[in-house]
Amino acid sequence: MDNRRKLIVNGGRKLEGELRVHGAKNSALPLLSAAVLAHGETVLHNCPELTDVDAACRILTHLGCRCKRSGDTVTVDATNVSGYEIPDALMREMRSSIVFLGAVLGRTGRCRLSFPGGCELGARPIDLHLAALRQMGADIAEEHGYLDCTAAGGLHGAKITLSFPSVGATENILLAATAAKGFTEIHNAAREPEIVDLADCLGKFGAKIGGAGESVITVEGVPRAEPCEHSVIPDRIVAGTYLCAAAVTRGELILTRCEPRHMNGFIPVLEAMGARIYTYGGGKMYLSCNKRLTAPPTVRTMPYPGFPTDIQAPFTALCATAEGTSVFVETIFENRFRHIPELVRLGASIKTEGRVCVVQGVKRLSGAKVCAAELRGGAALVTAALAAEGTSEITGLGYIDRGYESLEGALRSVGADIKRV
Numbered sequence: 001m002d003n004r005r006k007l008i009v010n011g012g013r014k015l016e017g018e019l020r021v022h023g024a025k026n027s028a029l030p031l032l033s034a035a036v037l038a039h040g041e042t043v044l045h046n047c048p049e050l051t052d053v054d055a056a057c058r059i060l061t062h063l064g065c066r067c068k069r070s071g072d073t074v075t076v077d078a079t080n081v082s083g084y085e086i087p088d089a090l091m092r093e094m095r096s097s098i099v100f101l102g103a104v105l106g107r108t109g110r111c112r113l114s115f116p117g118g119c120e121l122g123a124r125p126i127d128l129h130l131a132a133l134r135q136m137g138a139d140i141a142e143e144h145g146y147l148d149c150t151a152a153g154g155l156h157g158a159k160i161t162l163s164f165p166s167v168g169a170t171e172n173i174l175l176a177a178t179a180a181k182g183f184t185e186i187h188n189a190a191r192e193p194e195i196v197d198l199a200d201c202l203g204k205f206g207a208k209i210g211g212a213g214e215s216v217i218t219v220e221g222v223p224r225a226e227p228c229e230h231s232v233i234p235d236r237i238v239a240g241t242y243l244c245a246a247a248v249t250r251g252e253l254i255l256t257r258c259e260p261r262h263m264n265g266f267i268p269v270l271e272a273m274g275a276r277i278y279t280y281g282g283g284k285m286y287l288s289c290n291k292r293l294t295a296p297p298t299v300r301t302m303p304y305p306g307f308p309t310d311i312q313a314p315f316t317a318l319c320a321t322a323e324g325t326s327v328f329v330e331t332i333f334e335n336r337f338r339h340i341p342e343l344v345r346l347g348a349s350i351k352t353e354g355r356v357c358v359v360q361g362v363k364r365l366s367g368a369k370v371c372a373a374e375l376r377g378g379a380a381l382v383t384a385a386l387a388a389e390g391t392s393e394i395t396g397l398g399y400i401d402r403g404y405e406s407l408e409g410a411l412r413s414v415g416a417d418i419k420r421v
Helices: 025-037 051-062 095-108 127-135 167-179 193-205 236-248 267-273 309-319 340-345 375-387 407-412
Strands: 007-010 016-020 041-045 066-070 073-077 110-114 139-143 146-150 159-161 183-187 208-210 216-220 229-231 252-256 276-280 284-288 325-329 349-353 356-360 369-371 391-395 417-420
Touching (some): 025 073, 025 095, 051 066, 051 073, 051 095, 095 110, 095 167, 127 159, 127 167, 167 183, 167 216, 193 208, 236 267, 236 309, 267 309, 309 340, 309 356, 340 369, 375 391, 375 417
Parallel strands (some): 159 183
Antiparallel strands (some): 007 391, 041 073, 066 073, 110 146, 139 146, 252 284, 276 284
16 A cells, blocks of 8 residues: 555544535446446446546456546446456455456356455455355356356356345346346345445346345346446445534535435434434435534444444544444454554544444544555544544555545535645
């Protein structure tokens, strides 16, 4: 990670103004991989400018696609997909690169790739992905850190029951099932809005999909996927990060182009802490917070529609200055508290044990030099630095850029004193 670049934050300034929420990283990546399936040119609108999106486009180009960007629109021409192997260097660039497996296997009948990289949040086993694809007719060999997957006779539908509602596994099954012969049922499927967004796009390709957003999804594959135009949904985690940043500075913020109903897992927590939140039609949300917040009761991360693991880190930063004690229980990833020692450098009073984190709110934080170790933890450090007295320096920006489109530019536009050097 290049530590020569850093954010300089002079804290203590209220955030006030209006911010547009960009497209969801966790939706854009599976949608880009889905473009491999379409025989022609797929157009994705509201596609965020992120390093993870750039990495996905490099993978597509390596496979024989042509990618181009104009503003927030990315066009992928998959007419001449010829490759089936994704090099180790490209796989290591982003943690969700495994989502290309179902699409490439479905389109070409073969896929060879290494195990994925990205943020080190702990184990993210892909056994659910592999077991499901084997049920659909794939032959998968694992050796020397590589997966060699073939489906010489093509994939076929299957009834698949996931032991955990894994987002990545559900996405890979949806992608593979779109190209498979026959009918697929996914039981205990992930219910995230990003799953619904992918299913909507695959439906435009010609697949018949029912139940997306519920625990049972059905898919009838299509012999030849036709390309389409599709708009990426707003990023609920980015929206939540903006809200935490405004609340921690006791500010006032309007979000536009967001989807409030996708944030029902954490908006009630903000309201219980004392923030006033109003939603309007047309994707608008308003937050006002003019006093010190109250620590929430125990917060447990859960699969959607529960409290998202991806927003836990910004919330621990928010609770660092709340009145009282907060307890966070992380049930999704075992290594999701890597930002805590850095928050302590800023003056936070936080103790961790295993998957439990106890935050004792303090009246003030102080600027310090800190380093992001993963994406959402990096956003938490920025959130805390906005409220801290004095100047903070944040390095490890490569992680933040994976999921936030010019985070410093957005925050500066609503009053933060923050710059990248």
